[in-house]
Amino acid sequence: MTSSDGPVAADPLRSLLREIHLLAPDQLSAAVASHGRGLGSRETVVYLADYEQLLLQPLRGEGVPVRQELRVDGSLGGRAFRRVEVLTSPARTRAHRLWVPLLDGVERLGVVEFVVDQVTPELQEQLLAYVGLIAELIVVNDAYTDIFAQLRRRKTMSLAAEIQWDLLPPLTFASDRVVVAGALEPAYDIGGDTFDYAVNGPTVDLLVLDAVGHGLPAALLASAAVGAYRHARRDMRDLPDVAAAMNEVIAGQFTDSRFATAAIARLHLDTGQLRWVNAGHPDPLIVRDGVLLHPGPCKPHPPLGLQVRKPDVCEVQLHVGDRVVLYTDGIVEARPASTWSLKSLLAAVGAGSSSSTDAPTAVSSRWAATPRSQPVSSRSSTTRTSAPRRASASSAEKLRPPWALVVASRPRPSAAATSFSPSSSQTGVPAATPARTCGSRYSTAVKPSGLRLTRRSPTTKTCRNALCGVGQVVHCSRMTSWTRCPWASVYG
Structure with a gap:
C-alpha cells in the first residue's frame, strides 16, 4: 500500500x-x-x-x-x-x-x-x-x-559556505540542564568562522574558531581544525591537549604561517565550572541577569598554528541562569560601530531572556537589518515584526565581516525544583566580576587578543578595559578600528 x-x-x-x-x-x-x-x-x-x-x-x-x-x-x-x-x-x-x-x-x-x-x-x-x-x-x-x-537556499552558495554548513552541528540543543544555540553569518558566503559543540553527560564542550583568510582557503583550514578538535575531544583529552592537537595539525598541514584563533571551552554541569583556553581569541562573555560580567584573569596565547607550548587553562564559576557567549571578532569589527558592536551583541543576548535559544536569532535579526558587503534582495528581522529593508549596491559600501556565535545557558529550575550553585569559596574557582568600561564619553573598544589599534582620533585616551585581558592596554575613542598585526610583535 x-x-x-x-x-x-x-x-x-x-x-x-x-x-x-x-x-x-x-x-x-x-x-x-x-x-x-x-x-x-x-x-x-x-x-x-x-x-x-x-x-x-x-x-x-x-x-x-x-x-x-x-x-x-x-x-x-x-x-x-x-x-x-x-x-x-x-x-x-x-x-x-x-x-x-x-x-x-x-x-x-x-x-x-x-x-x-x-x-x-x-x-x-x-x-x-x-x-x-x-x-x-x-x-x-x-x-x-x-x-x-x-529548498532552503534562496541563492547560490559559495563552496566555502557549503563546506562550513556541512561541518556545523545542529544549531540548537536544549535539556533541563543546559541550552546551546549557535548562529553563523553571512549564510551564503562564510569562510573561516565556525563553531562546534558536544553534550557529553555532565560536560558540554564548546568551540568558536576563526581561521585566517577568506573563502575556500579559510574554509579548508577551519575544516582541518574542527576535525582535529573533534578527534582530540572524542579521545577525552584535556583542553590544553586538545589545543595542542589542533595547533599541530594546522602547523603541519598549512606551512605558509596560516593560523586560526579559537576559544575552546568546557562547561561542567554538576558544578557550574567553566574552563577554557584562549588561542588569540576574544574571551568568553558572561551575561547574568542582563549584566555583563568579566570572566576573570585569563592569559591569552598565540593562535593555533603558531603556538610553541600548550596554553594555560582559565576558569570561572557560573550561576544557574548565566549565559556564556563565545563569538568571533567579525561581530565587533563591523562598521559602523554605532549600528553593530559588542553593545549590540549584549543587547541581543539579553533580548532573548525568555528563551535561551532566542539569543542567536536575535543577533541574526540585528545583523539582517544593516547593509552587507553584497547587495541583498530582501532582508528582514526573524524575531520581531518589522518592515523589510532592501539593500542596494550604493548601501553596500560598508564591509560586514563574517562571524560565528554560540550561546550556552544553564536554565533556571522551576519553583518546585531544587538546585545547587556552589560559590567560588567552595570550589576555589574565581567568580565573574562586573566588567569595566572606558567611560561614557568614549566608545568601548573590545580588543581581541593579537589585534592593535591602527587609527585614532585626537581625543584618544588610554584606559584599561577588563574585557581585553589582564595587563593589556586599549585605546578608547570615538574613532577606533582594530586590525591584525604580526604576532611576533605581540608575543615576541
Whole structure:
C-alpha cells in the first residue's frame, strides 16, 4: 500500500511509520498530506525555513496543495515559527487553518499547515505528535537527498559556505540542564568562522574558531581544525591537549604561517565550572541577569598554528541562569560601530531572556537589518515584526565581516525544583566580576587578543578595559578600528 493509492489506515501515524522504510525523500510531502487526511486535515503542507530564517518554503509533491513562500516576519505561519507556538486562523467557511512549528528537539526546521473542520484539544495533541514524526523523517531523509538543502537556499552558495554548513552541528540543543544555540553569518558566503559543540553527560564542550583568510582557503583550514578538535575531544583529552592537537595539525598541514584563533571551552554541569583556553581569541562573555560580567584573569596565547607550548587553562564559576557567549571578532569589527558592536551583541543576548535559544536569532535579526558587503534582495528581522529593508549596491559600501556565535545557558529550575550553585569559596574557582568600561564619553573598544589599534582620533585616551585581558592596554575613542598585526610583535 502507498499513500497515494488505496485507503489510509485508521491510525495515520502507525501507517506512515510502516511506510517510511521504502519511502523516497521526494515522496515524503505526498505521504504526509495523504496520511494527514486520516487525522481530519483536508490539506497538509510542510514549509522549511531557509538558511537565513527569513522565508518559509513549501515542500511540494504529488497531491500536495500549491502554496507560495511565506515571509517569516509577515505571515501567521512565520509568527508560529518565530514564537514556537500553534496558531489558528479561519481558512474558509466552516474550516480552520492551523500552523504548527516543525521542531527537531528545539531546533526550528519550519512549520506545518493544516486545514481542518474543527479545532479541538484532542486534535491539536494528535497533530503535534504527527508534526514531531514529520520532523524526524525530514532530519533522517536529509542525509540521503539534496532536496531539502536546495529548498532552503534562496541563492547560490559559495563552496566555502557549503563546506562550513556541512561541518556545523545542529544549531540548537536544549535539556533541563543546559541550552546551546549557535548562529553563523553571512549564510551564503562564510569562510573561516565556525563553531562546534558536544553534550557529553555532565560536560558540554564548546568551540568558536576563526581561521585566517577568506573563502575556500579559510574554509579548508577551519575544516582541518574542527576535525582535529573533534578527534582530540572524542579521545577525552584535556583542553590544553586538545589545543595542542589542533595547533599541530594546522602547523603541519598549512606551512605558509596560516593560523586560526579559537576559544575552546568546557562547561561542567554538576558544578557550574567553566574552563577554557584562549588561542588569540576574544574571551568568553558572561551575561547574568542582563549584566555583563568579566570572566576573570585569563592569559591569552598565540593562535593555533603558531603556538610553541600548550596554553594555560582559565576558569570561572557560573550561576544557574548565566549565559556564556563565545563569538568571533567579525561581530565587533563591523562598521559602523554605532549600528553593530559588542553593545549590540549584549543587547541581543539579553533580548532573548525568555528563551535561551532566542539569543542567536536575535543577533541574526540585528545583523539582517544593516547593509552587507553584497547587495541583498530582501532582508528582514526573524524575531520581531518589522518592515523589510532592501539593500542596494550604493548601501553596500560598508564591509560586514563574517562571524560565528554560540550561546550556552544553564536554565533556571522551576519553583518546585531544587538546585545547587556552589560559590567560588567552595570550589576555589574565581567568580565573574562586573566588567569595566572606558567611560561614557568614549566608545568601548573590545580588543581581541593579537589585534592593535591602527587609527585614532585626537581625543584618544588610554584606559584599561577588563574585557581585553589582564595587563593589556586599549585605546578608547570615538574613532577606533582594530586590525591584525604580526604576532611576533605581540608575543615576541
